[in-house]
Amino acid sequence: MRKRSHHISLMKMKTGIVMAIGLTLSLFINTVVAQVKKTPSVKKSKLFSVGHSTKKEILIRWAPADEAMWSDANKYGYAIERYTVVKDGKVLEKFERMKSRLVFKPKPVAEWDSLMQIDDYAAVLAQAIYGDDFDVEMTTEKDGVARIINETEKLKQRYNMSMYAADHSFTAAVQAGLGWKDADVRPDDKYFYRIYSLIPKEVRKTDTSLLYVGLSDYKPLPKPSEIITEFGDKSALLKWDFDSYKEYYTSYIIERSDDDGKTFKPVSDKPVTSLNDKSEGSPTASMLFIDTLADNTIQYQYRIAGVSLFGDTGPYSDIVKGRGKAVLPLTPNIVNVTGDNEAYRLNWAFEDSLNGLIKEFRINHAERVEGPYKTISQNIKPGERSIAIDSLAASNYYTVTAVSIEGEERSSLPYLLQPEDSIAPAVPVGLHAIVDSNGVVQISWDANSEKELEGYRILKTNVKGHEWVPLFDSVWHDNTVKDTVNLKSLNNKIYYTVRAVDNRFNQSDVAPMIEVKIPDIIPPTQPVLIDYDITDKGIKISWINSTDEDVALHHVYRKRLQGAADWELLHTTSDTTTHQFFDGGCEEGKTYSYTIIAVDSSKLESAPALPLTVSVPEKRIKEAIAKLVLEADRKNRQIAVNWEVKKDSKSIKQFEIYRGWDKQAMSLYQQLDADKQSFTDKELRVNTKYKYAVRAVYSNGAYSDFVVKNIIY
Numbered sequence: 001m002r003k004r005s006h007h008i009s010l011m012k013m014k015t016g017i018v019m020a021i022g023l024t025l026s027l028f029i030n031t032v033v034a035q036v037k038k039t040p041s042v043k044k045s046k047l048f049s050v051g052h053s054t055k056k057e058i059l060i061r062w063a064p065a066d067e068a069m070w071s072d073a074n075k076y077g078y079a080i081e082r083y084t085v086v087k088d089g090k091v092l093e094k095f096e097r098m099k100s101r102l103v104f105k106p107k108p109v110a111e112w113d114s115l116m117q118i119d120d121y122a123a124v125l126a127q128a129i130y131g132d133d134f135d136v137e138m139t140t141e142k143d144g145v146a147r148i149i150n151e152t153e154k155l156k157q158r159y160n161m162s163m164y165a166a167d168h169s170f171t172a173a174v175q176a177g178l179g180w181k182d183a184d185v186r187p188d189d190k191y192f193y194r195i196y197s198l199i200p201k202e203v204r205k206t207d208t209s210l211l212y213v214g215l216s217d218y219k220p221l222p223k224p225s226e227i228i229t230e231f232g233d234k235s236a237l238l239k240w241d242f243d244s245y246k247e248y249y250t251s252y253i254i255e256r257s258d259d260d261g262k263t264f265k266p267v268s269d270k271p272v273t274s275l276n277d278k279s280e281g282s283p284t285a286s287m288l289f290i291d292t293l294a295d296n297t298i299q300y301q302y303r304i305a306g307v308s309l310f311g312d313t314g315p316y317s318d319i320v321k322g323r324g325k326a327v328l329p330l331t332p333n334i335v336n337v338t339g340d341n342e343a344y345r346l347n348w349a350f351e352d353s354l355n356g357l358i359k360e361f362r363i364n365h366a367e368r369v370e371g372p373y374k375t376i377s378q379n380i381k382p383g384e385r386s387i388a389i390d391s392l393a394a395s396n397y398y399t400v401t402a403v404s405i406e407g408e409e410r411s412s413l414p415y416l417l418q419p420e421d422s423i424a425p426a427v428p429v430g431l432h433a434i435v436d437s438n439g440v441v442q443i444s445w446d447a448n449s450e451k452e453l454e455g456y457r458i459l460k461t462n463v464k465g466h467e468w469v470p471l472f473d474s475v476w477h478d479n480t481v482k483d484t485v486n487l488k489s490l491n492n493k494i495y496y497t498v499r500a501v502d503n504r505f506n507q508s509d510v511a512p513m514i515e516v517k518i519p520d521i522i523p524p525t526q527p528v529l530i531d532y533d534i535t536d537k538g539i540k541i542s543w544i545n546s547t548d549e550d551v552a553l554h555h556v557y558r559k560r561l562q563g564a565a566d567w568e569l570l571h572t573t574s575d576t577t578t579h580q581f582f583d584g585g586c587e588e589g590k591t592y593s594y595t596i597i598a599v600d601s602s603k604l605e606s607a608p609a610l611p612l613t614v615s616v617p618e619k620r621i622k623e624a625i626a627k628l629v630l631e632a633d634r635k636n637r638q639i640a641v642n643w644e645v646k647k648d649s650k651s652i653k654q655f656e657i658y659r660g661w662d663k664q665a666m667s668l669y670q671q672l673d674a675d676k677q678s679f680t681d682k683e684l685r686v687n688t689k690y691k692y693a694v695r696a697v698y699s700n701g702a703y704s705d706f707v708v709k710n711i712i713y
Contacts, residue, residue, distance in 0.1 A: 044207045045069040049195050051213040052310045058182040058213055059310045061173060062195050063166070067159030069197065069206060074129055076198040077105035078177060086190035086214065095192065103198065104177040106130075112175065120270070121169035125176045128162040167250045168273065170311040190214030221248055221314030224304050229320045233327040234293045238302060240317070242274060242287035249306030253313065254289055257301040261319060264303060267291050271307045296324035296406075325406045328357060332400040334415040337389075341419050347386045348400045348412065358382035362401040367393045367503075369414050375401075392419050394452035394503030418504070425450045425500035428479075428511045433496055437519050439487045445498055445511065447479040452503045458483075459498065459510065462491045468510070475501050487521045492550065494518060520602035524548040527596040529612040531665045534706070538584035539592065539614050545579055546598035546606055553599040556581050561591045561613070591615040612665070617703035624649045624696035624704030630711040639713060641679040643694050651699045658693040658706070666691055684713050 046065035051058060062078065064070040084096040109130045115122040166173035173179035185191065193211040197204075224245060230237040238254065251271035255264035267289075274287055293300060301321040306314040335347045346363065361380035364373040377387060389398070397414040404410075430446035443458065455475035459468035460483065471483060485494055494516050500508040524546040531542040545554060556571040571581050586592060593613045598606040627644040641657065652674040659681070660666030670679055684690070689712050696704040 044205045045197075046207050047195065047197060047209045049193075049209040049211055050309060051193065051211040051217075052308070052312075053213055053215050053217040053219075054312075055215065055218055056183070056185075058185050058191070058215065059170065059179070060182065060193060060195070060211065061166070061170070061179045061309060062209055063163055063178060064197070064206075067155045069199070069204060070159045070162065071155060072199045072204050073197045073206075074106050074177070076200070076203075077103050078195060078197050079103050080180060081194040082182070083192040083194070084189055085192050085212070087186075087188070089188045102180065104180065106177045107175050115172065115175060119169055119172055121165040122172040122175060124165035125162050125169075125172045128158040128165070129176060167309055168271065168307075170309070185215055187215045190216070221306065221308060221312060223315040224249075224252070224306055224317040227302070227304060227317050227320045229302065229322050231293075231322040231324050234296055234324045236291045236293060236300060236302070236322065236324070238289045238291065238304070238320075239286050240304060245306060248308055249314065250309050251307045252287070253305045253307060254291075255303050255305075255316075256291065258294075258298050260299070261301050264301075293324045296326055299323050325408050326357065326404060328354065328402060328404050328408055328410045330354060331410045332361070332402050332412045334398060334400055334412050337398075337415065337417050344389050344392070344417065345386050346389050346398055346400075346415075349385065350402060352383075355382040357404050359403045359405045359407075362403060363387060363389070364399045364401060364411070365389075366397045366414075367395055369397050369416070371397075373397075373399060389417075392417065394418065394421055421452070421502070421504045422506060424506040425453055425502050425508045427508045428456065428498050428500050431496070431498060431511045431514050433514055433516045435485065435516055435519060439485045439519070441483040441485060441494075441496075441516060442480070443483060443496055443498075444480045448500045450500070450502060454501045454503045454505070457499050457501060457507070458496065460494060460496045462489070462494055464493070464495055464513075464515070468497065485516075485518055487519055489518065492518050492520060520550065520600060520604060523604040524551050524598040524600045524606040526606040527554060527598055527609045529594060529596065529609050530663050531660075532594075532612060532614050534614065534616060536705070538582055538586045539616065540580060540582045541594050541612060541614075542580050543596050543609065545576055548598070548600060550601040551576060551598050552601050554578070555597045555599065557595050557597065557608070558583065559593045559595075559611075561593060567595070586616045588616050624652065625694055625707040628692070628694055628707040628709050630692060630709050632711055632713050634713070637682060637684060639681045639684060639690065639692075639711060641681060641692055641694070643677055643707065645677065645696070649696065649704075652696045653699040654697045656695050656697055656703075658695075660691045661685070661688050666693055686713065688713055 045068070047062060047069070048065060049060060049062040051060050053059075060080070064073055080102045082098040085092060087096070106129050109126065112122060112126040112130075116126060162176065166176060166178050170179055174181070182191075190212065191214060193213070194208060195211070196208040197206040199206055222245065224240055226241050228239040230239070240252075251273035253271050254267045256267050257264045272287075272289055291300075291302075299321055300323070301319050303316045303319050305316045308314065330351050332348050332350045335349050338345050338347065348361075350358075350361075360378060360382070361384060362375050363377040363380070365376045366373040376389075380387060389396075396417040396419075398417065399411045399414055401409050401411040425448055428445045428448060431443070432445065433441055433443045435441045445456075455477040456479070458471040458476055458481055460471055461468050471481065483496075495513050496516065497510040497513045499510045525548055527546050528544040529541060530544060533540040533542075541556075545551070552574060554573050554576075555569055556573075557567040558570045559565075559567045570583060570585075573581075583592075583594075591613060592615075593611040595608040595611045597608050623646055625643050626646045629640075629642045631640040631642070632638075633640065643655075645652065654674055655672045655676065656668060657670040657672065657679055658666040659669035669681075672679060681690075681692075689710060691708060691710050693706040693708040695706045698704075
């Protein structure tokens with residue numbers, strides 16, 4: 001160390017920092033980073049702390065959340081205030097404050113030398129705080145600490161390495177002003193610690209960290225569990241649960257025994273840790289360590305103990321043991337399959353000089369390349385290179401596995417054998433389908449029993465006799481399927497069938513077609529009222545029925561406009577050819593409205609027909625008009641309407657002329673005085689059939705019968 005420049009070279013470390021293939025940062029850095037990630041952006045720099053109780057003293061560690069605060073605090077320092085909250089097991093009404101606060105700063109560079117001689121982490125901390133340069137040179141994996149640190153700016157490098165080193169040496173952390181041992185404590189007391197930086201507010205606003213701890217909070221460290229070992233050729237891979245114990249340990253001591261557990265020695269001169277930060281919830285929550293073995297014939301035993309943030313070593317794990325395994329350098333290779341459908345032989349190649357390493361060959365079979373593979377023949381002698389095979393499926397995938405004397409297995413790539421097959425599977429039976437009110441069709445059939453069956457093709461059509469359309473582009477592997485139909489479709493039926501397909505894509509004939517009736521949610525079209533006729537006995541109305549095929553009923557309703565407000569059902573007919581109804585229950589001098597509703601087979605009702613309103617005349621006198629004559633004058637484009645009155649007809653006030661044409665109902669067209677007995681109609685359309693009606697209106701309000709005639713103009 002050159003004291004003048006305060007430069008400390010990491011190259012002078014007695015040993016390098018040993019690191020394992022890791023999965024998460026050390027405990028304290030993990031705690032800081034996790035809290036920073038979860039804390040929204042604030043104006044103050046965070047300060048985090050951890051307290052640990054032993055049986056005799058309380059250890060406290062703190063750390064700034066960012067490199068800027070770390071750098072400033074190295075200059076201005078930190079302060080701790082202690083308050084006694086519980087004394088002799090009782091909560092004090094007024095907390096007892098320590099006489100004066102304690103101030104902590106990194107020790108001067110001159111006081112680090114002796115500690116650096118025995119603690120490599122102290123050298124790292126001193127270099128980070130006081131060194132002019134910070135070029136870390138160490139042998140690590142490409143994803144280790146060097147890559148992480150060298151990708152950040154210089155100040156962050158110093159900060160990250162100082163936090164890492166402080167995590168692994170509590171003594172060095174105390175020397176760097178980041179830790180304190182409180183030995184002036186009593187078993188039945190509990191203390192409140194207030195930790196804060198002394199950075200002036202005008203330089204940086206910082207947060208305060210609080211701890212509440214006592215000697216009674218002491219808990220023994222847990223024993224690492226679930227140690228898993230995988231032995232290879234002169235190697236041992238140790239894997240254990242790191243994530244569950246990161247609250248307690250920052251690194252681990254791994255010890256090995258090669259004399260049946262009589263003596264154990266560390267596999268490295270430094271505890272092993274993890275330096276790869278994994279996000280919360282990562283599936284990789286284990287720690288790995290690979291050890292190199294000198295001999296595959298020796299049984300090795302391992303045990304692991306954790307080292308805490310405060311330098312305490314926990315209990316050892318249970319011992320795990322095992323031996324290395326010789327690795328087969330080559331893999332068998334299937335050359336071909338000879339023969340035909342009567343008999344086949346599987347032939348493979350393997351280096352004859354390696355027969356001495358082989359215990360046996362095994363033949364494995366699957367019907368799909370991805371497996372699962374089942375061993376169909378084993379205990380095949382090392383010198384064999386061929387075997388007969390039978391019981392073939394439509395598609396057969398084979399592998400050959402060489403098993404070493406020590407149990408290691410090396411398998412060949414899969415080899416496909418497909419015997420000739422042109423026989424189609426059986427036609428599916430038991431085809432059945434039901435549809436619900438939402439249009440979901442549940443289709444099922446009896447499953448085929450062929451071993452080589454690949455699946456089914458489901459076909460449908462909306463119109464019987466039309467071309468079938470596949471429900472799916474690919475083969476369906478189950479014997480049940482769902483389909484969805486449009487309930488608002490004009491088709492009220494849909495048809496399905498199914499055919500079986502084997503592994504060679506041979507297809508069966510289609511199953512007998514099934515017909516599915518689609519639930520009806522569309523009401524029928526409304527009927528249309530087109531005409532009426534008033535007679536002595538009542539009113540005859542005419543209409544056009546609903547045109548839907550599934551119409552089952554027509555309901556005729558009537559409502560009297562004077563006094564009554566509700567529609568009453570007059571008539572129901574299921575005869576779709578009927579389009580007239582005679583209402584004989586009418587009263588003279590009353591006005592009625594009529595409508596019709598169609599009902600289909602699903603009991604859905606159409607909208608009511610547009611109402612037809614008819615007034616029944618009072619006190620009708622039948623024979624007032626003796627004769628009605630219609631004459632068409634196409635030259636002058638007119639129709640002459642003439643009538644004669646019976647001689648005994650008296651007290652006639654006026655005449656009413658009604659007109660209608662084609663399907664248009666008649667309505668009042670003209671009113672003439674009693675002395676007029678003719679009328680000329682000039683508002684005409686060519687090629688139209690007109691209907692005229694004339695009746696007399698008497699001075700007492702009575703009406704005569706209509707006299708009606710038709711004429712084509």
